[in-house]
Each structure stands twice: as structure tokens, then as C-alpha cells.
Amino acid sequence: MSGEQAAASAPRGLAKGDLGIAVGVVVVGLIAAWQTTEIPQSAYAAVGPRAFAWATSAMLVVMGLFLVKDAVTGGWSYETDDFGEIDWQGGLWLLGGLAVNAALIDVIGFILSSTLLFLFTARAFGSTQLVRDTVIGFLLAFVAYVGFDRVLGYKIGSGLIERLI
Amino acid sequence: MNTLSHLMNGFGVALQPMNLLWAFVGVTVGTAIGVLPGLGPALTIALLLPLTYKVDPTAALILFAGIYYGAMYGGSTTSILLNTPGESATIVTSLEGNKMAKKGRAGAALATAAIGSFVAGTIGTIGITFLAEPVVNLALMFGPADYFALMVLSFVTVSAVLGSSAVRGLTALAIGIFLGMIGIDNQTGQARFTFGVTELFDGINVIVVAVGLFAVGETLYLAFQKSSKNQDDEVIEVKDSLWMSKEDWSRSWKPWLRGSAIGFPIGAMPAGGAEIPTFLSYYTEKKLTKYPEEFGHGAIEGVAGPEAANNASAAGVLVPMLALGLPTSATAAIMLSAFQSYNINPGPQLFATKPELVWGLIASLYIGNVMLLVLNLPLVGLWVKILRIPTPLLYGGILVFATIGTYGISRSVVDLLLLYAMGIMGFFMRRYDFPTAPVIIGMILGPLAEQNFRQAMTISQGDMMTFLTKPISASLLALAVLALFGPKLWGMMRKG
Numbered sequence: 213m214s215g216e217q218a219a220a221s222a223p224r225g226l227a228k229g230d231l232g233i234a235v236g237v238v239v240v241g242l243i244a245a246w247q248t249t250e251i252p253q254s255a256y257a258a259v260g261p262r263a264f265a266w267a268t269s270a271m272l273v274v275m276g277l278f279l280v281k282d283a284v285t286g287g288w289s290y291e292t293d294d295f296g297e298i299d300w301q302g303g304l305w306l307l308g309g310l311a312v313n314a315a316l317i318d319v320i321g322f323i324l325s326s327t328l329l330f331l332f333t334a335r336a337f338g339s340t341q342l343v344r345d346t347v348i349g350f351l352l353a354f355v356a357y358v359g360f361d362r363v364l365g366y367k368i369g370s371g372l373i374e375r376l377i
Numbered sequence: 378m379n380t381l382s383h384l385m386n387g388f389g390v391a392l393q394p395m396n397l398l399w400a401f402v403g404v405t406v407g408t409a410i411g412v413l414p415g416l417g418p419a420l421t422i423a424l425l426l427p428l429t430y431k432v433d434p435t436a437a438l439i440l441f442a443g444i445y446y447g448a449m450y451g452g453s454t455t456s457i458l459l460n461t462p463g464e465s466a467t468i469v470t471s472l473e474g475n476k477m478a479k480k481g482r483a484g485a486a487l488a489t490a491a492i493g494s495f496v497a498g499t500i501g502t503i504g505i506t507f508l509a510e511p512v513v514n515l516a517l518m519f520g521p522a523d524y525f526a527l528m529v530l531s532f533v534t535v536s537a538v539l540g541s542s543a544v545r546g547l548t549a550l551a552i553g554i555f556l557g558m559i560g561i562d563n564q565t566g567q568a569r570f571t572f573g574v575t576e577l578f579d580g581i582n583v584i585v586v587a588v589g590l591f592a593v594g595e596t597l598y599l600a601f602q603k604s605s606k607n608q609d610d611e612v613i614e615v616k617d618s619l620w621m622s623k624e625d626w627s628r629s630w631k632p633w634l635r636g637s638a639i640g641f642p643i644g645a646m647p648a649g650g651a652e653i654p655t656f657l658s659y660y661t662e663k664k665l666t667k668y669p670e671e672f673g674h675g676a677i678e679g680v681a682g683p684e685a686a687n688n689a690s691a692a693g694v695l696v697p698m699l700a701l702g703l704p705t706s707a708t709a710a711i712m713l714s715a716f717q718s719y720n721i722n723p724g725p726q727l728f729a730t731k732p733e734l735v736w737g738l739i740a741s742l743y744i745g746n747v748m749l750l751v752l753n754l755p756l757v758g759l760w761v762k763i764l765r766i767p768t769p770l771l772y773g774g775i776l777v778f779a780t781i782g783t784y785g786i787s788r789s790v791v792d793l794l795l796l797y798a799m800g801i802m803g804f805f806m807r808r809y810d811f812p813t814a815p816v817i818i819g820m821i822l823g824p825l826a827e828q829n830f831r832q833a834m835t836i837s838q839g840d841m842m843t844f845l846t847k848p849i850s851a852s853l854l855a856l857a858v859l860a861l862f863g864p865k866l867w868g869m870m871r872k873g
Binding site: 229230233237240241244247248251252259260261264265268269271272275276278279282288289291292295296297298299300302303305306307309310313314317318322325326329330331333334335336337338339345348349352353356357360361364365366367368369 | 427428430431541542544545547548551552554555558562564565567568569570572593596597599600601602603604605606767768769770772773774776777778780781784785786788790793794797800805808809810823827830831834835839
């Protein structure tokens with residue numbers, strides 16, 4: 213209810229971010245529909261593997277179109293927008309940490325790779341205490357590895373440090 | 378009588394030393410993650426899902442249920458002392474609880490929250506105990522068509538009715554169903570939505586989606602947000618006694634009971650959701666109180682009622698989960714996938730085939746509630762320390778555990794990249810106000826709905842009318858249509 217009232221009083225116009233999301237949903241729906249046509253038909257079952265795939269694709273496209281309609285008439289995200297200013301530096305440090313982790317984990321192993329991820333993340337949240345973060349990150353990754361891999365039976369694999377313990 | 382003897386057998390299971398230990402670990406971990414802002418039970422249980430390869434089902438489910446209950450208790454501590462709700466269901470608690478704490482009444486607020494949680498959790502567990510069998514008996518009459526209709530109803534309520542927008546809720550649901558469909562169709566053996574990637578043939582693990590949405594998404598959101606770094610949220614110190622005064626007691630006990638009465642039925646309905654009962658309870662207490670002037674400035678009723686409602690509805694959610702196999706919250710959906718990894722299907726048959734598991738689990742909830750009362754009152758100082766972990770270290774740690782939860786089960790960088798993709802999706806969903814719980818529910822429940830749909834169609838020899846000619850299925854579908862379009866029609870009728 214309050215949403216409708218807020219929309220009525222807000223300046224009507226195109227909400228770019230919202231439109232981007234809405235178009236994204238439509239595109240995902242279309243990709244799903246295209247992939248549905250790639251599913252081989254099955255003659256054996258009353259309902260084949262395509263039926264629900266079609267339904268889901270259609271639902272995505274229809275919902276996406278509703279969102280497009282919302283976005284061109286003022287959008288919705290301003291109602292709850294509490295994001296404020298963007299911190300590019302913090303965000304990029306974090307994305308960097310994720311990329312480093314994905315690139316190195318197979319090469320140097322979980323413990324060292326996770327220590328790096330920890331360092332990058334701490335930096336993303338404004339920490340500059342490199343030594344403290346390295347020590348804590350390493351210890352945490354080490355303990356987590358021993359706990360999960362050796363005690364709980366996860367299979368985290370080997371690496372430079374893992375080989376030694 | 379039958380119920381009581383089942384429950385006694387359940388206590389026999391739950392009181393075994395190893396199971397007591399699992400319950401204790403569960404409630405402790407649960408409280409800790411409930412206290413920590415940004416971590417929830419759905420995420421934690423998802424991270425621990427691989428344990429199901431290692432420990433027996435009873436132990437794992439007792440652990441997960443302990444985490445689930447514990448998070449509800451821990452969340453209130455954060456809302457009272459930090460004013461940053463640790464759990465979405467404890468937003469309301471912070472309205473009055475934080476004000477009480479600022480006035481030097483943190484101890485009383487924590488006490489009424491913890492005791493209220495205990496009272497409501499116990500009432501809710503009694504509710505599960507006695508409601509489970511009637512629901513099971515009802516469910517035994519359900520055929521595949523009825524189950525399908527029930528799932529449709531539940532899809533509509535969790536995504537379209539509870540959130541702020543039906544369209545965004547249903548979009549999230551559709552994404553979940555899409556993700557759940559990726560992989561080999563287990564009835565025909567055809568690959569669906571795999572884009573030719575071999576790693577996707579087994580489907581996407583729910584762990585990857587849950588951890589991506591909840592942990593990586595949340596971390597990305599905060600990392601990109603400037604205001605998250607200069608928070609000077611001080612943890613308020615507990616200076617007063619944790620014993621409530623006589624007046625506190627007399628003002629608390631009715632809200633506890635009313636909160637339980639509001640929370641449990643709403644939780645138990647195939648709609649779920651813990652936020653709505655807390656708001657309902659808050660407004661009820663505000664209406665009924667003798668001290669309306671205190672509301673907004675730290676009224677104890679405003680803590681006691683919503684906390685009770687929150688815990689009672691958490692218990693209520695377990696009724697459809699156990700008796701029907703129908704998860705109505707993200708946490709319940711992930712618990713359902715824990716059952717699935719043991720090839721156990723919750724639902725009416727489970728009560729017949731594995732009574733020791735179900736009743737052991739229910740009995741452990743009673744025990745867990747007692748443990749939680751002790752953990753959260755005398756030991757509250759311990760949790761306050763956890764609240765003081767600096768944000769950079771907290772989120773660094775969360776991502777290390779997120780890596781373990783995904784890479785640690787498959788050793789596949791593809792899963793790690795999927796995790797990040799889910800994280801980016803979670804970021805945008807949070808930024809553009811899409812609910813995330815329907816994604817998880819759709820992912821788990823979608824395949825079950827499809828399976829029931831197909832079975833029903835096989836039985837009816839391809840006649841779609843079967844969903845409308847069976848009375849249970851027809852009424853459930855009618856309810857779903859009403860829930861979806863009712864609010865809109867109502868609004869149009871009032872205007873016109």
C-alpha cells in the first residue's frame with residue numbers, strides 16, 4: 213500500500229538501474245527459453261523434461277516485462293534505497309581478493325590462497341594492519357583447514373603448506 | 378497418549394551423550410552466528426551440509442536444529458546491544474530493546490528476550506509435538522496432485538504475499554526454480570540448462586547458491602558501501618542486573634504468551650516467515666499496553682512480545698517441514714536438502730519409517746531450549762565479546778569459510794566461480810530490493826513440485842483437469858490464486 217502511495221508522489225520517469233535489472237531478467241528468461249529448445253524431447257513420459265523448463269522461462273520473461281514496466285514508470289529501488297555513496301576502492305579490493313583466490317587456490321593450496329583472500333577482504337573493509345591481518349588470516353585458514361579437512365572429512369585438497377602437515 | 382510415548386522414545390535418542398553434545402555444539406554455534414551481524418542460520422547450515430557425508434542423520438539434524446534455534450536467541454542480543462539486527466526477524470526487537478539498553482536497562486531487555494525466547498520456543502516445540510501427527514494424518518490423504526497444489530500455494534505465499542513486491546518475489550522464485558532445474562533431469566536423463574558445461578550435469582549445489590547469496594553477496598554489498606566503514610556503532614555495556622524486577626516479570630509474561638500465540642500458527646502455515654509475526658506482536662503489545670507513553674522509548678513489552686513471536690514462529694516452520702516436507706523459509710529449505718542428502722524425504726512417511734529420527738529431533742528441541750536459556754543469560758558476556766570483532770576480520774573470516782564450504786566439497790574452481798556469480802547476483806538482489814529466500818526455496822522445492830506434477834499427470838494419463846477435479850488440490854490452488862490476486866482485487870474493489 214505505502215509503496216503505491218510513494219510511487220504516486222515520486223517524480224515519474226525512467227529509473228536506469230532498475231531498468232537494467234529488469235532487462236537482465238528478461239534476457240535470462242530468453243536464454244532459458246533458448247536452452248529449453250535444446251532439451252531433447254522424450255517420448256516416454258506423460259510430461260517431458262521441457263514442460264517445466266518452458267514454464268520457468270515464461271515466468272522469467274513475464275516477470276521481467278512487469279519489472280520493465282515498473283522501471284519506466286519511476287522504478288522501485290528509490291523506496292528502500294539506503295545504499296548511499298559507492299566505495300569503489302573497497303569494492304575493488306574485495307573483487308581483487310576473490311579473483312586472486314580463484315586463480316591461485318589450485319596452485320598454492322587453500323591455506324595460502326585463503327590467507328590472501330582474508331588480507332584483501334580486510335583491506336576492502338579499511339584495515340591497514342598488514343601484519344595483524346596476515347597472522348590472523350593465516351592462523352584462521354590453517355585451523356579451518358585442519359578442522360574441516362582432517363577432522364570433519366571435507367576434501368580441500370593439497371598445497372604448499374598442506375603438504376607439510 | 379501415542380504422541381507422548383513417541384516423545385519419550387525421542388528423549389531416549391536425544392539424551393544419548395553424543396546427541397546431547399551435537400545439540401550443545403549446535404546451539405552454541407547458532408547463538409554465535411545469530412549474534413554476528415551478517416551471518417544467519419541458513420548460511421551456517423549450508424556451510425555445514427557436507428557434514429552429512431560423515432555423521433549419521435540424527436546427529437546432523439540435531440546439530441542443524443540447534444543452530445536454527447540458537448540463531449534466534451543470539452539475534453536478539455545484537456539487536457539490543459548494537460541496534461544492528463543480527464537476524465531479519467529481530468528488527469522489531471531493536472525498536473524497544475536498543476532504547477532500553479541506552480537507558481541502562483540492557484540486562485532487563487536481554488533477560489526478557491532470552492526468557493521469552495525460552496517460553497515461546499518451548500510452547501512452539503509443544504506445538505510441534507502435538508500438531509505433527511494430525512498434520513501427518515491429513516497429509517496421508519494427499520496424492521501427487523494435492524502435493525503439487527500445496528507447493529504452488531507455498532510458492533505464492535513465500536514469494537508474492539510476504540515480501541514488499543509480488544513481482545520481485547516471483548522473479549526471485551523463478552530464478553530459484555531455474556537454478557534447481559540445471560543438470561540431468563532424473564526422470565528422463567536429459568540434460569537441462571547446462572550450456573554444455575560438464576560440471577553442471579550434476580546440478581548446482583544448494584550450498585554454492587546459499588553461501589553465494591548470503592555470504593559473498595552480503596560482503597560485496599558492504600565492501601562497495603561507503604557508509605558501512607565509518608559506523609561508530611558502540612556495543613552498549615550491560616551494567617544492570619540480568620534479573621528482571623517484579624514489575625518486569627509482570628509486564629513480560631503476557632506478551633510472551635501472546636507472542637507465542639501469534640508466532641506459532643503463522644510459522645506453521647505453509648507460508649512461514651518470521652518477520653510478520655514479530656511486527657504483529659509489536660503492534661498488539663503497543664495497543665494493549667498500560668504504558669503507551671513508553672513505546673518508542675524502551676518499553677519492555679515491545680521486546681518480550683516480538684522475541685516470543687520470533688521464536689514461536691521459528692518452531693512453527695518445522696511443522697510443515699517435518700510433516701509435509703514443505704520448507705517455508707530459506708533455513709528450512711536447506712535443512713530439507715540435508716534430509717535429501719541422506720535420501721530421506723521428510724513428510725508423513727518419515728514419521729512411520731524413522732520415528733526415532735523425527736522424535737529424537739523434536740525432543741532435542743526441548744533440550745536445546747534449556748541449553749539456550751543458560752547460554753544466553755549467565756553467559757551473555759561471552760557473546761558481547763564476539764560483537765566486538767572488528768568488521769575487516771569478521772568479513773575476511775566469513776569469506777574463508779565460504780571458500781571451504783564450496784571448494785572444500787568439490788575442489789573445483791568452477792564451483793568457486795559459481796559462488797562468486799551467486800554473490801554478484803546477491804549483491805544486485807540486495808541493492809534492488811529482491812528477496813533472497815524464494816531463490817533457495819524455489820531451488821529446493823521446484824524439483825519436488827515438478828516430480829509431483831509428473832506423477833499426478835502419469836496417474837491421470839495426461840489429463841490436466843486432475844488438479845481441478847480433486848477437492849484438496851482444487852481448494853489449495855484456489856487459495857493460491859486468491860493469495861496472488863486477492864490483495865490486488867481487494868484494493869481495486871475498495872477504490873471502485
